[in-house]
Amino acid sequence: MPVRPDDIALAHRLADAAGAVIRPYFRRPAGLELKEDRSPVTRADREAEEAMRRLLDAERSGDGIVGEEHGVKEGVTGRQWVLDPIDGTRSFTAGRAIFGTLIALVEDGWPILGIIDQPVQRERWIGVTGQPTLLNGAPARTRACAALEGAIVATTSPHLFAEGDVPHYLALVAAASGGAPRQGPVYGGDCYNYGLLASGHLDVVCESGLQLYDFAALVPVVEGAGGRMCDWNGEPLTSASAGHVLAIGDPARADDVLEALHGAQGHEQGHEH
Amino acid sequence: MPVRPDDIALAHRLADAAGAVIRPYFRRPAGLELKEDRSPVTRADREAEEAMRRLLDAERSGDGIVGEEHGVKEGVTGRQWVLDPIDGTRSFTAGRAIFGTLIALVEDGWPILGIIDQPVQRERWIGVTGQPTLLNGAPARTRACAALEGAIVATTSPHLFAEGDVPHYLALVAAASGGAPRQGPVYGGDCYNYGLLASGHLDVVCESGLQLYDFAALVPVVEGAGGRMCDWNGEPLTSASAGHVLAIGDPARADDVLEALHGAQGHEQGHEH
Numbered sequence A, B: 001m002p003v004r005p006d007d008i009a010l011a012h013r014l015a016d017a018a019g020a021v022i023r024p025y026f027r028r029p030a031g032l033e034l035k036e037d038r039s040p041v042t043r044a045d046r047e048a049e050e051a052m053r054r055l056l057d058a059e060r061s062g063d064g065i066v067g068e069e070h071g072v073k074e075g076v077t078g079r080q081w082v083l084d085p086i087d088g089t090r091s092f093t094a095g096r097a098i099f100g101t102l103i104a105l106v107e108d109g110w111p112i113l114g115i116i117d118q119p120v121q122r123e124r125w126i127g128v129t130g131q132p133t134l135l136n137g138a139p140a141r142t143r144a145c146a147a148l149e150g151a152i153v154a155t156t157s158p159h160l161f162a163e164g165d166v167p168h169y170l171a172l173v174a175a176a177s178g179g180a181p182r183q184g185p186v187y188g189g190d191c192y193n194y195g196l197l198a199s200g201h202l203d204v205v206c207e208s209g210l211q212l213y214d215f216a217a218l219v220p221v222v223e224g225a226g227g228r229m230c231d232w233n234g235e236p237l238t239s240a241s242a243g244h245v246l247a248i249g250d251p252a253r254a255d256d257v258l259e260a261l262h263g264a265q266g267h268e269q270g271h272e273h
Helices: A003-024 A039-058 A089-093 A161-179 A192-198 A218-223 A251-265 B004-025 B040-059 B090-095 B161-177 B193-198 B218-224 B249-263
Strands: A063-068 A071-073 A079-087 A100-107 A112-120 A121-127 A154-157 A205-208 A226-233 A245-248 B064-067 B072-074 B079-087 B098-105 B108-116 B123-128 B154-155 B204-207 B229-230 B246-247
Touching: A003 A039, A003 A079, A003 A100, A003 A112, A003 A121, A003 B079, A003 B098, A039 A063, A039 A079, A039 A089, A071 A161, A079 A089, A079 B064, A100 A218, A112 A192, A112 A218, A121 A192, A121 A218, A154 A161, A161 A205, A161 A251, A161 B040, A192 A205, A192 A218, A192 A245, A192 B040, A192 B064, A205 A251, A218 A245, A226 A251, B004 B040, B004 B098, B004 B123, B040 B079, B098 B218, B108 B193, B108 B218, B123 B154, B123 B193, B123 B218, B154 B161, B154 B193, B161 B204, B161 B229, B161 B249, B193 B204, B193 B218, B204 B249, B218 B229, B218 B246, B229 B249, B246 B249
Parallel strands: A063 A079, A154 A205, B064 B079, B154 B204
Antiparallel strands: A063 A071, A079 A100, A100 A112, A112 A121, A205 A245, A226 A245, B064 B072, B079 B098, B098 B108, B108 B123, B204 B246, B229 B246
């Protein structure tokens, strides 16, 4: 069933509402006019989610909501709005406008609409099942990648991998960089990296430890731009994937990426969770 | 001797000229209208440096020039302009507007003026000896940092440290994060991190392998904002420091940072280069 235009319009309004809350907190000195000892990022996160929930309660009262800050509201429609007001809180805190607001609409367990919104630089990627991904209204496409060696790999931080995942991640990095540190991975970026991949600026994003609210919105954005989202075994992402997320701009490189991650052990033995 | 106002004005015009060259290449697909098999970042880098050199040749013909792309021009005045058109080429290539153009004026071996310019977000930090650092014309100040634990540490990539430097870097990270990965370092950012530190959004930047053209511009920006720039032994930065660079927003934390880097061995034995 195609995504309803009024759901797309509402998703944009949710992102608008979150951005209006978040922008004044960005680069606001900690402690300035803040009560209750809460950091600007905490306040921006909570208040942006509240703003989105108010809209959803008013206009989609039967839909469920999964939010990072305020938890789960059960719905009756089989549809859920999955919200992460600030993905990339470290970047937000450090004054870097490469964090994002994530909004997904999940139907029968599958994300059919996703938004990655950068409210300071005012960049918004939207992906909708069956439609091309748009960045600020213009089509976004992943780029071709002729070989894994030379591909640009991105991840937020190597410290976020569980210990058992690190060798796999480093094997992927080595295959892509050919061992040259200056050609190594691009770090930082959180959800913003998936938008950049959708627009053809990055080739692979590799992460682990992501929650549903971290990755649901990314799937329609990346896939609507021609890329592939899967777990570290090449399977579709589910909550049971333990957040082992791959975004691959050129689906023709998927086997190379999986082989590099798992080496001679084969995919199935690659990680055990 | 105070920095001459016409040198400050010229430095701004150099940054303007570099930015005008760089912006059209940002997020331009590789290969599009590019000849001679050069990447957009290579062309932007070279052409931006050429634009700056043309201005300097015309207006400061006696000054020396040290550029990342076009090498050294000897001068006769004891003054050198140190240029790095795109510091952060990986971020540039990945479409992230957190790279920067670096411009320094060095007199008798010491940087007396520095600019960090982000041409896409149009953010410009300028530091001048004896004057407060400015971000887009408004004073920038580092922030107080009550304790190293909880401080935000930034560095571009852990893969850029030489093998012998890694344990020191990780010891600093552990001291700052208290061992919590989600509180770990902020990665990516190159010169942009030093601007963010000058504006009070980061507490420590720790890097190694930097060249003169990577760090000369950073010194006046950070110090004019109240921070401290030094090498990993707490000494002033020179070309002989082997590029072991520390920026510390709150100088009261300098001893803590040096102790964390070098542990029980003491500062002097901490690294041998």
